Amino acid sequence: MNSINNSRSRDEMLTSIRQGIKDLRLDQSEVITPEKNIHKLSVDELVLKFSEMLASVGGEAHSLAGEGGLQSALSEILSEFKDKTALIPPDPELKETGVVQIIESAGMKVLYSNETPLEQAAEADIGITTAQAGIADTGTMVLFHTSKRGRLAALLPTVHLAILKKDLLFADKFNYLKETVSQGIDIGATPMTWVTGPSLTADIEKVLVRGAHGPRRVIVLLY
């Protein structure tokens, strides 16, 4: 399909824009970038910052020692969810880290987001996913959406639990962008959502309420 369904309007608009900027010369001066005083943070410092910032917006982060720590923390958290339903994407990392087995052994029903009808998926009690990166200074997790990592598990249930490797934490968004680009990852290739804490609204009298259309409770397990 042609990208331009209305090339005449396109041409007219571009002509009009060019007319508008014809007396403007590109500002060649150096953009004065404010000093960014970032010393390299250690993993522990990143974990601490991430946890603190996530807590400040009503989320929970738990710092755990490796996969063993992850598994025991997860079984503990999921003990609240016995006989409940978990919605998960078909993400191989969830199997490799033993997450799927723990969900099952917690006595929960597992629904895969890629094969469950929407209405049923929306009834799930908790969504469990991986996160692909974390931005410490805002407590933000980065979710890429591929066929193995759909959007729904992190979105439909009222609780979202994400697991995130500690070495995927970055000091801030600039740092994250720089590292990502330098690893040769095309940041524009895959749909992506940055999620910071539970969904929220202050549309009624500016009263902050956590839990709007997305999750009400967000848990990030750092391992």
Next chain:
Amino acid sequence: MVQNQTRSAVRFPTRFACGNDGITNARRKLQIETKVNVKTDIKSNIRQALLDDKLRAAVRKATDHSVAQRDEVVAELPNWEEMRAEAAQLRDRALSELDKHLVTLEERAFAKGIQVHWAKDAEEANRIIAEICRDSVQTSGSGATPTTDTDVGATRASPSDETSSRPIITKSKSMTTEEIELTPYLEKQGFEVVETDLGEYIVQIAGQMPSHITAPALHLSRADIGKLFAEKLGADFVEDPVELISIARKALREKFLKADIGITGANFAIAETGTPMMVENEGNGRLVGAIPKVQIHVMGIEKVVPTWDDFLRYLELLPRSATGQRITGSVLFFNRPRNEDDRDGPEQQHLVILDNGRSKALEDPKLRSILRCIRCGACLNVCPVYRRTGGHAYGWVYPGPIGAVLAPIFLGLEEAADHPFASSLCGRCHETCPVKIPLHHQLLTLRHRVVQQRTGFSSERAAMNVWQGVMDRPELYSTLSEIPRFLLHDVLRGHWKPKLPVWGKEHDGPEIAPVGFPQMFSRESSGSEDDE
């Protein structure tokens, strides 16, 4: 007002008012008047709004809260001023090569399967979007078909209409789509359009228009909203925001899951990777982006930014300025439509690039920096006029200082001649603006143009001419200024005082001085120090 030409400058007459008496009267008046095409009278809107104590209290409370929150997170950044300066410079730089960035955006987005459309004006944008919507429901055979309904009034309350079989469009909040009046257009075409941002949803079911750029229902109290939900959604009356939100969540969940088409705005579109993006908090944007098979993003031409690096700088400023947050709950990057293996995300993704008067503003050296605007709404919260009147008084989709500048640009100077005057020129809008738009200067420029454009007799101009004549002649000035003092002080001896209009209703006038100022002044400056 000399130019009493008959035009309908209020573009949303039927959605104009809000649910309280003062404004409802204004609305009734407007609805009657718009039938005979009377020019928008922002002055009378303001007068009505000022009489409405409930409205003023709600607006005051909300804006105070927003300003305090914004100040708190801004204070965390020691170099906020440098960041603003940098952002302003980057915005100008992007605008100076706007054509190039738009072409790059189009090329890169298209390469990833996003279809790009160009719309010169609101009408064209609406037509393009309606066509996409119609094509998509026909090809997908979703069973639901648009049924053209000529009675717009009947379709207005559509979100609560359970039996509807019309195709469902879920929309996340977008000022640009408000600007082009997309929702009523699509409703007329037989679609059920559901606003999903809570504030937008509330004003939609109330049949109103948003009164703030980032907090559309700021003018309504929790009781107003409770009544509205009871009336329109059949819910039990509650006032607790948590309960109100769970009512809305339940009502909207159903729409999210059934939606055929999703429409969003774009806070920015990043040219280097062809990425439309948006920020939101409620998770509604995520649902609109995840479920419908067809996704449409609508953006103004000025929303294109060349690089991710630029974009991240604006992302530091926008949530802080808009809602006092360090970052919004979600930041969405609509990088591409779904692949064959994907199970969610849109199969078809469209980006509509809208001009609608923007390139005209670009041409204007005094006004073009208005296109730096990132629609944070911070200028509304600090504006002494907005804080007292709320957004509806402006009679137009963009209120506050930004709206007072945009109205004459988008609607024409004649249509919106009073908007630039709805300001005290205090400059707080400029001080708070994260991209340093000289809003107060632009308002002054526009005032100047409004006055210059006026022809025919104007009592104001005549008076100013007389005033100028007197001020040019010091002796005449001092003689003339002596007359009222002489009459009031020496003849009437304070038995009668002039009553000043408006101000004088609540205040006594000052005592009349025994000696006139020019006389006093010349006595002082001649070095006489008799008083000692």
